[in-house]
Amino acid sequence: MTTIGYAAMLEQFHPTELLDWCAQAEAAGFEAGFMVSEHFHPWTPTQGQSAFAWSFLGALGQRTSLRFGTAVTCPGFRYHPAVIAHAAATLGAMYPGRFYLGLGAGEALNEHVVGGVWPEIGIRSAMMFESIEIINKLFTGNVVKHKGEYFTLESAKLYTRPEVPVPVYVATAGPINAKKTGRFADGIITVGAADEKIAMLWGKYEEGAREAGKNVTTSPKLLQIHVSWARTDDEAVTNAITEWPNGGMPFPKQDIKNPEDFAAMAKMVKPEDFKNRVLMTSDLGAHTAHIQHYVDMGFDEIHLHNVGRNQAEFIEVFGRDVLPNLRLG
Numbered sequence: 001m002t003t004i005g006y007a008a009m010l011e012q013f014h015p016t017e018l019l020d021w022c023a024q025a026e027a028a029g030f031e032a033g034f035m036v037s038e039h040f041h042p043w044t045p046t047q048g049q050s051a052f053a054w055s056f057l058g059a060l061g062q063r064t065s066l067r068f069g070t071a072v073t074c075p076g077f078r079y080h081p082a083v084i085a086h087a088a089a090t091l092g093a094m095y096p097g098r099f100y101l102g103l104g105a106g107e108a109l110n111e112h113v114v115g116g117v118w119p120e121i122g123i124r125s126a127m128m129f130e131s132i133e134i135i136n137k138l139f140t141g142n143v144v145k146h147k148g149e150y151f152t153l154e155s156a157k158l159y160t161r162p163e164v165p166v167p168v169y170v171a172t173a174g175p176i177n178a179k180k181t182g183r184f185a186d187g188i189i190t191v192g193a194a195d196e197k198i199a200m201l202w203g204k205y206e207e208g209a210r211e212a213g214k215n216v217t218t219s220p221k222l223l224q225i226h227v228s229w230a231r232t233d234d235e236a237v238t239n240a241i242t243e244w245p246n247g248g249m250p251f252p253k254q255d256i257k258n259p260e261d262f263a264a265m266a267k268m269v270k271p272e273d274f275k276n277r278v279l280m281t282s283d284l285g286a287h288t289a290h291i292q293h294y295v296d297m298g299f300d301e302i303h304l305h306n307v308g309r310n311q312a313e314f315i316e317v318f319g320r321d322v323l324p325n326l327r328l329g
Contacts, residue, residue, distance in 0.1 A: 001328055001329055002295045002298075002299055002300060002301070002302060002326075002328045003031045003032035003300070003301055003302075003328070004029075004030055004031065004032055004291070004301075004302050004303075004304065004323055004326065004328075005025075005030050005031070005032030005033050005034060005035060005066075005067075005301055005302065005303035005304070006021070006022060006025035006030040006033075006034055006035075006303060006304060006315070007034070007035045007037070007071070007224055007303045007304060007305035008021070008022055008034050008035065008036045008037065008056075008060075009037050009305055010036065010037050010038075010039060010049060010050060010051045010053055010056060011037055011039045011041070011042035011043060011047050011049060011050045012042070012047045012048070012049060012243065012309075013049055013311070014049055014051070015049075015051040015055070015056045015059070017311075018056070019056070019059055019060060019063050021311045021312060021315060022034055022060055022063065022064055023063050023064055024312060024315050024316075025315050025319070026064050026065065026066055027319075028315050028316065028318070028319025028320070028323070029319045029323045029324070030066075030304075030315070030319070030323070031066065032066070032067065032301040032302070032303060033064070033066030033067035033068050033069075033098070033301075034060060034064070034066065034067075034068040034069075034303075035068075035069065035071035035102070035189075035222075035224055035303040036053055036056060036057060036060065036068060036069065036070055036071060037053065037071060038053040038054075038070045038071070038072060038073040038074075038110075039053070039109070039110050040078065040109075040110040040111075040113055041109050041110060041113075041258070041259050042259055043109070043244075043245075043246040043259060043262050044245060044246070044259050044262045044263045044266055045259045045260060045263055046242070046243075046263070047243065047259075053070060053073070054087050057070070057091055057099070058091065058094070061091065061094060061095040061098065061099070065098075066098070067097075067098045067099070067100065068095075068098060068099060068100075069099055069100035069101060069102050069169070070100075070101060070102045070103075071102045071171065071189060071222075071224060071303070072102040072103055072104035072169075072170075072171040072189065073101070073102065073103060073104070074103070074104055074105065074106030074107070074110065074111055074124075074128070075103060075127065075128060075131035075132075075135070076106070076124075076127040076128070076131055076150065076151070077106060077111035077112075077114055077116075078110070078111055078113070078114055080151065081130075081131035081132075081134040081135050081151060081153075082134065082135075082138060082153055082156055084101070084103075084131070084135060085134065085135040085138040085139065085158060086138075086158060088101040088135070088166050089138070089139060089158050089160060089161045089162060089166065090160055091166075092161070092162030092164065092165070092166035093160050093161060093162045093163075096162055096163055096164045097164040099162075099166055100166065100167045100168075100169055100187070101135070101166055101167070101168050101169070102169045102170075102171060102189055102222075103128055103131070103132065103168060103169070103170050103171070103185075104128070104170070104171040104172075104189075105121060105124040105125050105127075105128050105177070105254070106124055106128075106254070107253065107254045107256075108254060108255050108256060108257045109253075109256060109257060109258070109259070109262075112257045118255065118257075121254065123150075124254075125176070125177050125180075126149065126150065127150045127151075128170070129180055129184055130148050130149065130150050130151055131151065132168055132170075132184050132185060133146075133148070133184070134146050134148075134151060134153055135168065136168070138156060138157075138158050139158070139161065139165060139166065141157065141158060141161050142157065143155055143156070143157045144156050144157065167186035167187060167220070168185050168186050168187075169185060169186060169187040169188065169189050169220065169222060170184075170185040170187075170188060170189065171188075171189040171190070171191075172188060172189075172190070172201065172205075173190065173191070173193070173197075173201070174201075175200060175201070175204045176204075178200075178201045178202075178204035178205045178208070179204040179205065179207055179208035180208060181205055181208065182204070182205040182206060182207060182208025182209035182210075182211070182212065182214070182216075182219070183208040183209065183211055183212045184208075184212075186219070186220070187219055187220035187221065187222060188201070188202075188205050188219075188220075188221055188222065189222045189223075189224065190221075190222070190223055190224075191223070191224050191225065191226075192223065192224075192225040192226065192277070192294070194276065195297070198297065202221065205219075205221075206219075220300045220301065221298065221299050221300050221301075222299065222300065222301045222302075222303070223294055223299045223301065223302045223303065224302075224303045224305060225279075225290075225291070225294065225302065225303075225304060225305070226244065226247050226277070226278045226305045226307055227278060227279045227280075227287060227290070227304060227305070227306055227307070228240040228244070228274075228278055228279065228280040228281075228306065228307045228308055229281070229282065229284075229287055229306055229308070229310075229314055229317070229318070230282055230308055230310060231282055232282050233280070233281055233282050233283075235282070235308075236280040236281055236282055236308070237271050237280045239280075239307055239308030239309070239310070240271075240274055240278050240280050240307050240308075241266075241269060241270075241271065243307050243308055243309060244278065244307035245262070245265075245266035245269045246262055246266070247274060247277055247278045247307060248269040248270070248271075248273035248274045248277065248278070249262075249265060249266075249269060249273070250273060250277065278307060284317070284318075284321050284322055287318070287322055288322050288325050288326060291304070291322070291326060292326055292327065295326060295327065295328060304318070306318075
């Protein structure tokens, strides 16, 4: 059965406000819980926020009772994988069975701040999967040593660990990483894309999982989709262009370093650039059908991000008029 969750975007909203909206979303029926963005910078300066996600996650666990996780954090630049394992194990111990660790290969927007070379995607992917190896070793509670191609770990042991293991999910959009995700991770995170691409990613993911001897029927598939709902179509379009112009940039963004650069590119974004990327409409029936399409594809969790500032109204309206009309079984 598919469940619907709420995407908590810390690059757009103050963390205190976002905590209130997460609590509202739980009460409104967003049963899958929360995908929490993990950024150092917002995409554009006008988005205006970028709180430290790990502080927010601890507060979120206290304020709500649903599952939550990072979507996504990058190991190897701002954080050594041992630090991520430490943080994840602590949240898992505090909130048993509720926290998942979502990992990705990273974006220069967030990771360049510590300096050094920003490598090509192949190297960043290799770093991520080596990080998963380290994190899973530390989750065992054993004393761990590691000397790999990218990371060194010297006699480390996690003393505070969860009774329920923290699952590791990987966000991926390419076939090679999708197959590796099936082999080395516990689940996959994707964003809304063409049906053919999602089918390809799932096929590669399941291929890797089978090679690792895993049961693919129980392996979680998570989705995040961006929508722009408002009381009028014009307002929905304006919200997308103003608040989430990065959603209308149909090109790789992992190598762009500064919010100001994204702001410069945002001046060229037009409403038609959001086609098949962000659904912009006041029509709740269209939003229901849009979500239902991904439910029918077989995603286990679908997390909704409304790109506008109207979060409280979005949660109320979707909780009342959209979620009850979805066929989730």
